[in-house]
Amino acid sequence: MRDAALKRDSFIKRNLTIIAPTLVFIVFFIIGGILFRNFFTLRVLLNLLTNNAFLGLAAVGMTVVIISGGIDLSVGAVISTTAMVIAVLDRSGVAAPLAIAIAILFATGLGFLMGLMIQYFEAPPFIVTLAGMFFARGLGYVLSLSSIPVKGPFYHAMSTAGLRFEGGAKLTVPAMIFLFVVLVTWYLLKYTKFGRTCYAMGGNEQSAFLMGLPVPRTKVLIYTFSGFCSGIGGLVYVFFTLSGYGLAAIGLELQAIAAVVIGGTLLTGGFGSVIGTLMGVGIRGTIQTFITFQGELNVYWTPIFVGLLLFLFILLQKAFVAGTKLGK
Amino acid sequence: MNKQLQQGGDFSARLAAGIKSIQWPLIALGMILLFNLIFTEGFFEISIQNGRLVGSLMDLLKRAAPRLIVALGMTLVIATGGIDISVGSIAAIAGALAVLVIRGGDITYLATQDTSTVSILLVILVALSAAAVCGLFNGLLVSVVKIQPIVATLILMVTGRGMAMLFTGGYVLNYDHPGYKSLGVGDWLGLPIPIYIAIFILIVLAVLTNRTPLGLLIQSTGGNETASRYSGTNTTLVRILVYVIAGVCSGVAGIIFTADVQSADAAFIGLWIELEAILAVVIGGTSMAGGRYSLAGTVVGALIIQTLITTLLTRAVPVQFTLIFQAAVVVVVLMLQSPRVKEMTFKRRARKEASTHA
Numbered sequence: 001m002r003d004a005a006l007k008r009d010s011f012i013k014r015n016l017t018i019i020a021p022t023l024v025f026i027v028f029f030i031i032g033g034i035l036f037r038n039f040f041t042l043r044v045l046l047n048l049l050t051n052n053a054f055l056g057l058a059a060v061g062m063t064v065v066i067i068s069g070g071i072d073l074s075v076g077a078v079i080s081t082t083a084m085v086i087a088v089l090d091r092s093g094v095a096a097p098l099a100i101a102i103a104i105l106f107a108t109g110l111g112f113l114m115g116l117m118i119q120y121f122e123a124p125p126f127i128v129t130l131a132g133m134f135f136a137r138g139l140g141y142v143l144s145l146s147s148i149p150v151k152g153p154f155y156h157a158m159s160t161a162g163l164r165f166e167g168g169a170k171l172t173v174p175a176m177i178f179l180f181v182v183l184v185t186w187y188l189l190k191y192t193k194f195g196r197t198c199y200a201m202g203g204n205e206q207s208a209f210l211m212g213l214p215v216p217r218t219k220v221l222i223y224t225f226s227g228f229c230s231g232i233g234g235l236v237y238v239f240f241t242l243s244g245y246g247l248a249a250i251g252l253e254l255q256a257i258a259a260v261v262i263g264g265t266l267l268t269g270g271f272g273s274v275i276g277t278l279m280g281v282g283i284r285g286t287i288q289t290f291i292t293f294q295g296e297l298n299v300y301w302t303p304i305f306v307g308l309l310l311f312l313f314i315l316l317q318k319a320f321v322a323g324t325k326l327g328k
Numbered sequence: 329m330n331k332q333l334q335q336g337g338d339f340s341a342r343l344a345a346g347i348k349s350i351q352w353p354l355i356a357l358g359m360i361l362l363f364n365l366i367f368t369e370g371f372f373e374i375s376i377q378n379g380r381l382v383g384s385l386m387d388l389l390k391r392a393a394p395r396l397i398v399a400l401g402m403t404l405v406i407a408t409g410g411i412d413i414s415v416g417s418i419a420a421i422a423g424a425l426a427v428l429v430i431r432g433g434d435i436t437y438l439a440t441q442d443t444s445t446v447s448i449l450l451v452i453l454v455a456l457s458a459a460a461v462c463g464l465f466n467g468l469l470v471s472v473v474k475i476q477p478i479v480a481t482l483i484l485m486v487t488g489r490g491m492a493m494l495f496t497g498g499y500v501l502n503y504d505h506p507g508y509k510s511l512g513v514g515d516w517l518g519l520p521i522p523i524y525i526a527i528f529i530l531i532v533l534a535v536l537t538n539r540t541p542l543g544l545l546i547q548s549t550g551g552n553e554t555a556s557r558y559s560g561t562n563t564t565l566v567r568i569l570v571y572v573i574a575g576v577c578s579g580v581a582g583i584i585f586t587a588d589v590q591s592a593d594a595a596f597i598g599l600w601i602e603l604e605a606i607l608a609v610v611i612g613g614t615s616m617a618g619g620r621y622s623l624a625g626t627v628v629g630a631l632i633i634q635t636l637i638t639t640l641l642t643r644a645v646p647v648q649f650t651l652i653f654q655a656a657v658v659v660v661v662l663m664l665q666s667p668r669v670k671e672m673t674f675k676r677r678a679r680k681e682a683s684t685h686a
Contacts, residue, residue: 071478117659121666124616126411126478130603131658138651145648246648250599254486267479300493307487314475314483 016320017264017272021279021313024262028286036293043169048285053174054079054233054240054249056281059256059263060178060185061229063277066260067189068222069202069269070125074114074132075230076252080245081140082107082234086155087148087244096154104231110136111227115220129223133253140246147245150238158239174236181232185274194218202269258310259284266317283309346624352664353612353628360635368642381518384642392634393522394581396627397529398601399608401577403626404533404570406609409550409618410470410477412574415605417488418462419582419598424495426455426583427592430503448507456579462488463575467568485602492594500593512587522584529577534623546570550618607654608633611661633657 012019033040049056058075065072082103089099114132118125162172189195197218200208209215238244263280265272287305291297347354364371374383398415405412429451430444462484469480514521537543548556549563557563581601586592610616611632612625636657637650663669 117662121663121668123662123666127606127610127616127658127662130606131655131662134603134651134658135655138648138653138655141648141651142646254482257482258486261479267476298494298498300490300498303486303490304494307483307490310486311483314479315473318473318475 017266018276018279020316021263021276021283025279025282025286028283028290032286032290032293035290039289039293041167041169042165043167044289046165046169046171046175048282048289049175049178050170050172050240051288052281052285053172053178054237055252055255055259055284056178056278057181057229057233057236058252059259059277059281060181060274061226062253062256063260063263063265063272063274064185064189064198064222065125065226066257066265066267067202067269067272068198068219069205070118070219070222071129071257072114072223072226073126073129073253074110074136075226075233075256076249077133077136077140078107078110078227078230079233079237079252080248080250081136081143082231083237083241083248084140084143084148084244084246086235086238087150088143090150090152090155091148096152099152100235103234104228107231107234108224108228111230112220112224114227115223118223119216119219125223137246143246144244145246147243150242150244155238155242159242172239174239177232177236181229182274182278185229189274194221198222199270202266202271204270255284255306258306261317262306262309262313264313264317266321267314268321350613350622350625350628353625353632356611357628357632357635360632360639364635364639364642368639371639371642376518379518380515380520384638386520388631388634388638389523390520391638392630393520393526394584395601395604395608395634396526396630397577397584398574398581398598399605399612399626399630400529400533400623401570401574402602402605403609403612403614403621403623404537404546405477405574406606406614406616407546407550407618407621408567408570409553410567410570411606411616412466412481412571413478413602414462414466414481414484414488415574415578415581416598416601417485417492418459418575418578419585419601420492420594421462421488421495421582422455422459422579423582423586423597424492424501424592424594425458426451426508427501427503427586428495429454430505430508431501444503444505444508446505448505451505451508452583455583456576459575459579459582460572461575462578463572464568466575467571470571471564471567489594492597496592496594498594500591502591504590508583508587509590510587512584512589522588525580525584529580530623530627533573537623542566542569547619547621550621552619604633607658611657 029040029045032044038044058079062072062075085103085106086099089102090096094102110132114125114128117123117128158173162170162175164170189198193214197208197213197215200211200213201215201218205215237248241248259280260272260277261267261280262283263272263276263278265276284306287309288302291299291301291305368384371384374381374385376382398419402412402415430446432444432446466477466481466484469475469483470477473480511521511525516524537546545556545561545566548559548561549566553563578598578601582597585597608629609626610629612622612627612629614621614625633654636653640650640653641647
């Protein structure tokens with residue numbers, strides 16, 4: 001019996017960073033249900049997924065980067081520019097599959113180049129991805145300074161398609177793509193050599209290297225993957241808004257980092273999960289929905305609440321790390 | 329007499345050493361200026377209109393001033409091995425609060441405003457105190473709670489802009505206050521006031537770090553925190569202090585921004601200034617790892633960025649290309665600073681020397 005208790009303890013401890021955000025999300029959602037009519041519905045839950053899909057996709061890539069001990073500040077700019085590339089190609093009559101392929105190739109290629117710079121010039125990820133952000137934003141502005149509507153029939157079909165449920169709930173294409181990428185990334189992190197190398201690098205890069213893990217290759221791959229996720233995010237942005245806009249998603253990188261941290265991933269690297277990030281995105285979205293439902297509070301309360309929650313979770317992480325001696 | 333000479337020699341030697349330590353940024357700045365001297369017509373022309381100096385150079389210096397102020401504060405933070413990404417939000421808070429005080433707390437959009445008679449000292453005091461409190465919050469999180477600086481300041485970056493938006497009710501608030509306005513658009517002896525403010529802050533920080541032990545303590549904290557703590561440095565206090573300085577510097581920039589456009593738009597005051605400031609610091613040769621810094625380098629770094637932007641604008645390169653150019657500058661600087669490239673150049677130099685000896 002003591003063994004069972006111990007086992008349970010260690011299970012909770014191992015998965016605390018998933019359990020804590022999940023509980024917070026559930027509690028928030030129930031509070032919303034008590035406070036507001038029509039809140040505790042499948043419709044609100046699925047809308048949460050749709051509205052936060054492109055932020056969520058960036059946060060998924062960011063999770064992998066942060067677990068490996070890095071950071072990627074380019075995600076917002078890459079989303080906006082990918083959408084912009086699709087919009088411009090659509091305007092000049094390029095078929096949807098080709099346009100999407102080119103746009104995502106751009107996003108992935110930029111991630112690859114940033115990974116190369118970080119690995120081979122030993123430059124800090126913070127600065128390299130900052131330059132990547134400037135570059136992507138600049139490219140977006142060069143393509144067009146105003147918002148470009150997307151008119152292709154494929155995009156319109158994608159933006160209205162989805163699985164409908166009763167009560168007006170709908171699982172949209174952006175939501176499906178988001179959930180699919182979350183699942184794939186969860187598998188990658190948990191069951192592949194790539195995933196294990198990510199965690200090892202975040203724990204201690206030098207030890208990971210000395211253990212014979214392919215650190216250089218993985219590092220380049222991590223930023224490539226993050227670029228790819230943001231590229232998909234850009235595609236989802238097009239489905240969601242049917243437009244491309246160079247000023248879109250400003251500051252999204254910081255919201256993504258906040259969602260990752262609230263989702264229980266340690267910013268020092270080596271510990272975390274993409275399921276937690278899914279919950280972090282959900283918590284952030286729920287706060288926003290609260291404010292919409294409440295109706296009287298200013299929208300500017302959203303960043304304040306998110307910031308406070310971020311603060312709280314960082315303090316919790318601190319206590320957790322001190323308690324388990326995970327820290328260095 | 330002899331002693332005086334010696335001091336003079338000491339000074340010129342120190343000056344030479346100082347210049348040598350920032351020779352690369354200086355050469356880069358010189359090259360951009362030389363390019364303009366040859367190819368950009370009228371870049372160095374300065375005329376006098378209504379008793380003030382007018383020209384591309386004046387415009388450049390005026391625009392560089394608030395960014396330089398933020399970058400100077402950032403230099404000290406980076407010197408302790410930290411980073412502060414909340415400076416833009418702190419500028420927004422300070423600017424929004426200042427305008428709020430001028431308007432007597434009235435946030436009615438487009439309300440007709442009488443000329444405000446609020447004391448300018450009170451306005452500045454409120455704005456800078458708020459900025460100092462923000463810096464104190466960052467400093468406590470980093471040094472006492474021991475959160476990594478980028479994360480600790482991320483909190484205020486996310487929250488701060490929301491607070492600034494609340495202060496202004498989300499509106500672009502205009503005001504009428506000649507005294508406050510002059511901090512942004514005024515001039516004295518032909519030069520714009522923001523330039524004097526930037527020079528004043530540069531002098532204060534230079535004296536603070538060169539004439540008191542603070543500079544040394546900052547360097548030792550950034551170089552090796554454990555060792556400096558064992559040797560008796562109160563590293564906690566040093567860290568708090570640099571974040572407070574960075575906060576106040578951002579507050580000053582927020583005041584200049586809102587005085588310059590005679591309104592407060594909380595969504596845009598100081599947006600992205602953290603990135604420009606970090607860029608200026610890195611270009612100026614301060615190491616991101618901490619322990620080694622140069623205020624003079626940061627001045628040159630900020631001037632390089634602003635000169636580059638002004639050059640592009642005066643040469644009629646569309647505004648949207650400036651970000652790409654900035655990205656290119658970062659990439660070039662990073663490559664020059666990278667250990668791999670240094671190793672390669674050293675090897676080549678060593679080989680050359682070996683061949684000449686042989």
